[in-house]
Amino acid sequence: VGKQSHSRKMYGSCGSCDSAKAVFDGIRHPTVYSWNHLIKAYVRNGGLHAARQAFERMSQRDTVSWTLLLTSTAKNGDIREAHQLFERMPEWDLVSWTSMFTAYAQNGFLEEAKSMFDGMSARDAPCWNAMFTAFAQNDSLTSAKEMFQRMPQWNVQSWNAIVTAYAQAGDLREARTLFERMPQKNPLSWGAMIQALADCGELEEAKVMLENVPSDDVIPWTTMVVAYAQKGQVEEARRLFKRISAPDMVARTAMVQAYVENSRLEEARSLFDGMPERNGVSWSSMIAAYARKGDLMEAKKLFDRMSSPDLMTYTTMIEAYAQHGHIQHSKVLFDRMPEQDTVSRTAMVVCYAFNGELEKARELFESIPNKD
RNA sequence: CUGGCCGGAGGG
Numbered sequence A: 001v002g003k004q005s006h007s008r009k010m011y012g013s014c015g016s017c018d019s020a021k022a023v024f025d026g027i028r029h030p031t032v033y034s035w036n037h038l039i040k041a042y043v044r045n046g047g048l049h050a051a052r053q054a055f056e057r058m059s060q061r062d063t064v065s066w067t068l069l070l071t072s073t074a075k076n077g078d079i080r081e082a083h084q085l086f087e088r089m090p091e092w093d094l095v096s097w098t099s100m101f102t103a104y105a106q107n108g109f110l111e112e113a114k115s116m117f118d119g120m121s122a123r124d125a126p127c128w129n130a131m132f133t134a135f136a137q138n139d140s141l142t143s144a145k146e147m148f149q150r151m152p153q154w155n156v157q158s159w160n161a162i163v164t165a166y167a168q169a170g171d172l173r174e175a176r177t178l179f180e181r182m183p184q185k186n187p188l189s190w191g192a193m194i195q196a197l198a199d200c201g202e203l204e205e206a207k208v209m210l211e212n213v214p215s216d217d218v219i220p221w222t223t224m225v226v227a228y229a230q231k232g233q234v235e236e237a238r239r240l241f242k243r244i245s246a247p248d249m250v251a252r253t254a255m256v257q258a259y260v261e262n263s264r265l266e267e268a269r270s271l272f273d274g275m276p277e278r279n280g281v282s283w284s285s286m287i288a289a290y291a292r293k294g295d296l297m298e299a300k301k302l303f304d305r306m307s308s309p310d311l312m313t314y315t316t317m318i319e320a321y322a323q324h325g326h327i328q329h330s331k332v333l334f335d336r337m338p339e340q341d342t343v344s345r346t347a348m349v350v351c352y353a354f355n356g357e358l359e360k361a362r363e364l365f366e367s368i369p370n371k372d
Numbered sequence B: 001c002u003g004g005c006c007g008g009a010g011g012g
Helices: A002-007 A017-025 A032-044 A048-057 A063-075 A079-088 A094-106 A110-118 A125-137 A141-150 A156-168 A172-181 A187-199 A203-212 A218-230 A234-242 A249-261 A265-273 A280-293 A296-305 A311-323 A327-336 A342-354 A358-367
Strands: none
Touching: A017 A032, A032 A048, A032 A063, A048 A063, A063 A079, A063 A094, A079 A094, A094 A110, A094 A125, A110 A125, A125 A141, A125 A156, A141 A156, A156 A172, A156 A187, A172 A187, A187 A203, A187 A218, A203 A218, A218 A234, A218 A249, A234 A249, A249 A265, A249 A280, A265 A280, A280 A296, A280 A311, A296 A311, A311 A327, A311 A342, A327 A342, A342 A358
16 A cells, blocks of 8 residues: 555656556555546546546545546536536535536536526635636626625635636736736736736737746746737747747647748648647647648648547548538548537538538538537 | 646637
C-alpha cells in the first residue's frame, strides 16, 4: 500500500493512459482513491469510454467517482447520460449538485440549472460562481452582477469570472476597475484581463500586461498570438509564439491557424508536421486550409491519415467537397460518419440544395431531430 | 493537486 502513495503522481500527470494503467495494474489492492485516479487519467486523455469501463469495473465507488464521470460525460455533451448518473449515485453532496447544475447550464438548460441552484440548502463560492457565470454566458450580465453582489463570500475565481463577464459584455472600463480592486490575483486573473483587453481591441495594452505578468503561463501568450493573427499581424504573432518556452498543442494549433489565415500555408504545414501531438482541431485547421486553396487532394490525404476523425473534421471535409461541387464525395463521407449532429446534417442539406437536389435536401431536413 | 466554479485554437 505504501507503493500507492509513491506512484500516485504517476497516474494522470504524465499524459499517458497506458502508463497510468501499467502503474495501476501493479497495485495489489487498489482503493477507491486509486481507481479514481485511473478514471481521471482516462478522462484527461480523452478516453471517456475507457473511463466508463473502469468505472463499471470498480468494486466500490464513492461520490468522487460518480461526480468525475458525471462531469466528463456532460462535457462531452451527453446531458441525458449525465443526469442518469446523477440520479443513480447513492449519495449527493454540494459538489455533485454543483456539477449537475453546471452541466445543465453548459448544455443550454439554464432554467433547470437555476432551479437546482435555488433548491440547494448550502452553497459555497464555487457554487455561486458556477451559477452567475452561467448567467453571464447567456447574456444576462445583470443577473450575473446581482448574484455576484449577493453572494456571501468570494474567492479569486469569483473575481476572475466577474471581470470576464464585464469584458464579454463590452464594458472594459468596469472590467479594469474590478481587476484593479481584486483582493488577490492568481495567474488566471492576469490571463482573464489580457483576454479582456485583446477582445476589446486593446492589443498594445494587452501586450504590455503580458510582458509584465509574474508568470510564464502559455495561455495568455496564445491569446495574443491569436489576437495579432486576427488583425493580420502574423509577424507579431510569430514573434510572440517563438517566445513561448513550452508551446502546447493549443498554442501550436493557434499558430498554425495564424499562418493559414494569412495565406502562409507552407509555414503552417511545417509547424503542423512538427507537432508532437495533434487533435481534431489541429487536423481540421490544416485540412480546411488546403480545402480553401482548392487542393482537395491534399486535404483528403490528411483526412485519411486521421485514425478517427471527429464530427467537426468530418464536416470540414464534407464542406470542402461541397464547395467544389463534389456532392457525391460529400455524401459518401456523410454516410460514413459514426454519428451526425445538427451542424453536419444542415451542411449536407445545403449541399443538396446547392446541387439542385431539392427533394433530397427537404427529406434530410425533415429528418433532423433538433432543428435550431 | 481523487470530483464541482474563472482566461487560449477548428465545422453549417
